[in-house]
Amino acid sequence: MTVQSLPNDDLPLPSPFNPRLETAPTQALFDKVTQWLWTGKVGAIVTGPARVGKTTALETIRGQLRDRHQRRVPVFMTSIDRLDQPSVKSLNWQLCADAGIRTTQRQTSYQLSTSFAHWLIDAAHLGGVRQIVLFIDECQRLTPHQFDAFADLYNRLRAKDRFLLTIFVGNDQETGRMDRFISSDVYAHIRGRFFRERVTFCGLRSLKEIRHCLAQYDARSHSSSHSYSFVEQVLPEARDSHFRLQDAAPIFWRVFRDYQKRYKLTDWGMESFTITTNTLLADFLPRYGLSHLSEEMVQEAVCLSGLVASQVSVRA
Known part of the structure; x- marks a missing residue:
């Protein structure tokens, strides 16, 4: 999977500091x-x-x-x-x-x-x-x-x-x-x-915390001038569907638990989590479609996020 540029400069993603999530x-x-x-x-x-x-x-x-x-x-x-x-x-x-x-x-x-x-x-x-x-x-x-x-x-x-x-x-x-x-x-x-x-200070440590963070992408807008949520603004097809990013929390949790066991991690740092989520929203889901959201896709985004530094590489 590759990353792509966004055509609309007004889109709020990607940035590891946007949105600023309540945790x-x-x-x-x-x-x-x-x-x-x-x-x-x-x-x-x-x-x-x-x-x-x-x-x-x-x-x-x-x-x-x-x-x-x-x-x-x-x-x-x-x-x-x-x-x-x-x-x-x-x-x-x-x-x-x-x-x-x-x-x-x-x-x-x-x-x-x-x-x-x-x-x-x-x-x-x-x-x-x-x-x-x-x-x-x-x-x-x-x-x-x-x-x-x-x-x-x-x-x-x-x-x-x-x-x-x-x-x-x-x-x-x-x-x-x-x-x-x-x-x-x-x-x-x-x-x-x-x-x-x-x-x-720790990062995310439970399915409940991950779901709470993803729910904010579903509910919050990046500015008062937009009525659409982060998800709806980046993925227009989500506006007319019942897609909710928070429903994918179990997928995120399973992928992280696999990393946690393999690399003996204590928690999921917010920088990695936000980059993972933003990469999915800004790159992978627009390219492959909402129906293709899977563990494989989340694993690829986690790999790019730097959760485990040795896995980060530049990809064409």
């Missing part, structure tokens, strides 16, 4: 972050396999967080750059740059940190709240000394009666080094602030 793991993460906010936690860490959907989940919940009075809590999210010589100053410079704060090369690390702290305080003031959340993605790239920068930020905001919750996010395959140095007594102050709370 049980994302809801569980939202509930946990809300609990941390409401109980006044200072920090936490979220880990999970690469490409499982951690970043997308954070982007999904960042606009939904509320304090106990149901006021929207401002959230700042950044992904740590990989640098040859990372430093506290380079970290503070990145935080300012990602926040859109104007800086100069002459500014010291302290001045950069102060500028970013003031930016956070202003965000809280504009929102009429006292809490702010930081999502720090790719945290495994941080050095031990760079974690002190976040402790300093917390202290600066607390002095202004503002409270910062910093949530570090990283790939569990790469956070072992970080765990080792954080466990040292030298960094007990960092461990106590940021690493007492830990959550593992």
